[in-house]
Amino acid sequence: MSQIGFLSVFGAILTGALCAFGFLAFWIRANRSSLVTARTLMLEAEAAITFLFDDETLVNASSPARDLMEHRQADQSDWEAFLSILSARFPDLRSQLSELAVTGRKSIKPVDGHSSWIEAEYWNGLARITLVQHKDHPDDTIDPLTANAIEHELETLRSIGEDSPQLIWKQDSQGVLTWANRSYIELSEVLFPAAPDAALPWPPRDVFSNIARPAGNAPIVEMHRIDVAQNEKPIWFEITSLKRGLDTIHFAIDATAVVSAKEAQRDFVQTLTKTFAQLSVGLAIFDADRRLVIFNPALGDLSLLPPDFLIARPTLFSFLDRLRDNRMMPEPKDYSSWRNQMAALESAAAEGSYQETWAIPNGQTFRVTGKPHPNGAIAFLLEDISDEVSLTRKFRSQIDVGSAVIDNLEAAVCVFSSSGTLVMANTAYQSLWGTQLDGAINSRDFSEESANWQEATAPSPIWVKLHEAVSLGKTEPSWSGRVWLDNQIEINCQYHPLPDGNHQVTFTFSEKENAGSGFVESSDFKPQRSVSV
Structure with a gap:
């Protein structure tokens, strides 16, 4: 390689190294500047309640601020925990801080007239938020015993809210959920399940939609329905909404049993109404x-x-x-x-x-x-x-006519039911056997009448056959036979089966006796017991 080529390559390498060194130096200076800025921002407000955020991540906090953050919920992010802690005194804090990156600086006053306020500053991507106490009106201090009592009461109230079977949650003036108890969060996780390895979101997704927000102090009570995939029937909740300052607190009670009972009652009433209408x-x-x-x-x-x-x-x-x-x-x-x-x-x-x-x-x-x-x-x-x-009168008339016809017969007629009870006897029967019915005809039975017949007559197999037919229920066709009264008068006895197991027994004088007298003429006849056959 020539000397000129070697010098060119060496110059290029040297130039690249100088550029890289310059970039590294710039990066170190920038990060050092950012760290210096963060350290400077925190040193200026170390004694105050100061939070330093990089977007929604808390990168630093003063000692009093860290003490406040210890009361956060386990599943809350840094930003949500911060807003939750200060929202009671500054309910519009979320919306006012959303403009900090544009304005660069902002003072936020409390709604309850408290002497403290918030100073927020934005610089180089960092937000410093300080809770400022007025020099002339510092916050009152309390003794340790009172602080312990307050802390114990707060812990009790917190446990009641967390362990309550009711769904309890709170929304700020913008409708953003700022707190919820365990029952609400668990139902939200059932309705909107997350992936097994995914972190649980905060705030949790809304269980109910279109919840009423009362404008005054009077509570609003309304019913809401939730459809759960695992359940065949929907779940109904009675929700009571209360306004507390600028926040709204909601209480939801499972009213499924009440709704089901009302639906059953309504269905029952409708059924009765339809039945009554017919x-x-x-x-x-x-x-x-x-x-x-x-x-x-x-x-x-x-x-x-x-x-x-x-x-x-x-x-x-x-x-x-x-x-x-x-x-x-x-x-x-x-x-x-x-x-x-x-x-x-x-x-x-x-x-x-x-x-x-x-x-x-x-x-x-x-x-x-x-x-x-x-x-x-x-x-x-x-x-x-x-x-x-009308039908009863007609039947009664027919019965009266039938009874009159039977009473006019010369033959003595009686009828026994399937159980052997005397149900009918005409006047000739009463005259022949001396039976006094006196309107209590159904109080006499076959055994009494048979004993009366046998007492007034000579022994005869006829009475045995009648006993088998009436008392024992042996089904037989019509038949007839003769018996003798004690005074040598011969009587024809006829048996006829009737419908429904009834029995008719008819007594008539034999022809030679009828030649002399009939039942009409023998109405005063009294059976004699002195003659036997």
């Missing part, structure tokens, strides 16, 4: 003040009362007055006696003993029943039984 019986429920609170459509159809009158919740006596005006209840003799009767009706219904049949002037018949309900309420059931009454 009933043909009119229902009217009056509360303890005797006002109509529940009624079904059938009530309006039966009483002919207009819906607007029923919806207006009339009193019990107004309801009865309108029934009387519409001639939908028995016509009273006079109004005063009617009012007394209605007062007695209310009293009887409250005791659960009122039941009456009303014959309406238009020909209808109502069955009215009064029943007591809880909390002093009473319910009235209005049932149209006109068809039932």
Whole structure:
């Protein structure tokens, strides 16, 4: 290599080394300047409560400031812990410090008129924030015992808030979450799970959205729903929001059971309403003040009362007055006696003993029943039984006609039920056997009647067959036989099975006896016991 080439290479190397040295020297001077600046900023306010931040990282703090930071929550960042500590006295601290990088210097006064204030400065990427005490009005000092008592009370309150099953959290005037208890944080982690190796965020993500923020001192209570992926049903919370200074404190109680109970009650009421709407019986429920609170459509159809009158919740006596005006209840003799009767009706219904049949002037018949309900309420059931009454009268007429026809027969006829009870006997039967029924026909049974027959007659296998048919229930077709009374009178006995297990037994005189006299002529006959066969 020539001498000229060697000099050129050496010159280039020397130039590069000089540049690198110059850059290193500049970097050292810049960092030394930054460190000197940080050290200078802290030395100027070492005795005060001073924090030095690089963005949101606390790079240095005075001794009093470090003492304050010891009360931070474990999962809070430096910046959030700082804001949380001073937010009680400076609620707008977050928003005011956001402009520090632009203004360079800022004084922030407290909202409670306290003598201290905050001086914030920004220089070369560092923010120094100092809590300044007024020289003429220093903070009052307290003795160690009082400080210990305050610290103990604070610890107690802190543990209550942390261990509470309620969700408790606090928001500043900007709506930013500044504190939350363990229950709130755990629910937030369930709703918004983080990666296994990721740090938990602060503040935690909001569990609820659109939470009310009261403008005055009165609390606001509202319901909020949360859908959790692991649960089939949503979780309901009753949230109470209170304004404390410029902050808002929220308390959330799990109200899922209450909401579920209300939904079940609403469904039950709807089911009852649908059921009542389909009933043909009119229902009217009056509360303890005797006002109509529940009624079904059938009530309006039966009483002919207009819906607007029923919806207006009339009193019990107004309801009865309108029934009387519409001639939908028995016509009273006079109004005063009617009012007394209605007062007695209310009293009887409250005791659960009122039941009456009303014959309406238009020909209808109502069955009215009064029943007591809880909390002093009473319910009235209005049932149209006109068809039932008409059918009963028709059946009664048919029964009376049938009974008269059977009583006019010369044959002695009796009927026993499947259980052997005497259910019917005509006049000829009573005359023949001397049976006195006296309206208590169902109190006699086959064993009593059979004993009476056998006592008045000679022994016969007929009674055995009747016993097997009626008492033992042996199903047999119709048959007949003859028995002899003690006075040598021959009687034909006929057995006929009837529907539903009933039995008919008929006694008639034989033809030679009928030739002389019938049952009509032997109504005064008394069986003789002196003759035996």
